[in-house]
Amino acid sequence: MKKLFIGIIFVIIILAGFFYLRRGNSDNPAQPNLQMVSVEKGSIEIKVLSTGTIEPYTRVEVSSSVSGRIDRVEVDEGDVVKKGDILAWISSEDRIALMDAARSALESAKKGNDQEAIKDAEMAYEIAEKAYKPVPLTNSISGEVIVRSCEPGQNVSIQSVLFVIADRLVASVEVDEVDIGKIEVGQDTWITLDAYPDERLKGRVTKISREGSLVSDVVVYEIMVDPLKVPRHWASGMTANVEFMLERKDSVLVIPKSAVKEREGKSFVMVLEEKPVPRRIETGITDGRMLEVIEGLKEGELIIPGGIESDSNQRDAVRDQMRMMRRLR
Secondary structure, eight states: OHHHHHHHHHHHHHHHHHHHHHHHHHHSOSSOOOOOEEOEEEEEEEEEEEEEEEEESSEEEEEOSSSEEEEEEOOOTTOEEOTTOEEEEEEEHHHHHHHHHHHHHHHHHHHHTOHHHHHHHHHHHHHHHHHSOOEEEEOSSOEEEEEEOOOTTOEEOTTOEEEEEESOEEEEEEEETTTGGGOOTTOEEEEEETTEEEEEEEEEEEEEOSSOEEETTEEEEEEEEEESSOOTTOOTTOEEEEEEEEEEEEEEEEEEGGGOEEETTEEEEEEESSSEEEEEEEEEEEOSSEEEEEESOOTTOEEETTOOOSOHHHHHHHHHHHHHHHHHO
């Protein structure tokens, strides 16, 4: 029984040592798995991203021209109006006082059942009504009513803003001074709203501010972007994300930018031929992740993204992979 127990302990020790050595070899492999990238054709574009809000291009607040009381409202929010349309009718304070007096006299005459007095009061009321008409409140631009803040019977003053009219909605964003030189009027853009992230609409730059402002110690300039089409569900104040398209190339050779090494102002990549060899290339535009290759590589060639340094493990890994590739041919 004692010998059996000692034997079991001995087997456990051997197994523990085996798994320890195996784990050590897997954690510290002698030869790393070296990944390669095939040179392919694709699209690459350079763009500037900015965030702002949807705002009216022209926003007009319509206030009452007289102090008085709202008699009737002709429009509601969302209605499209033309320049000069009547938005509401307002009785001035003088008209209110005169009409209230005439109405009170007529009611008193009716209570006394004096027919002659009633006739005189009715005539006085008609004269007052014809002499003092309600004042029409008109708008100065064509557009959409985006705010209505009045109801019939409401008392108003000349400071009261009763309506807000917007001619069209645009995206207003800010671009810092580092990128402002890349933006120009007429430039194409893409607009996406946080409220509708799956809807991507084309736009165009229509205005660039000539005066910068300081925001968080950064000089920024306001840019206005007109969408080519404004959906009905857009609303003023929504968050807008704008992509300014600076340059785009299609069907060009692209590789990861990280694969390129700069030496003395020249660009090199490590190409896998019979053995890894450095090759000088001519590069074009980059979006920060991918890089255009103008000359020096062909479609389908294999490159090593991290390059080949003097590390012996990397060289051994490349040799092993090349042997495997030869066997597969």
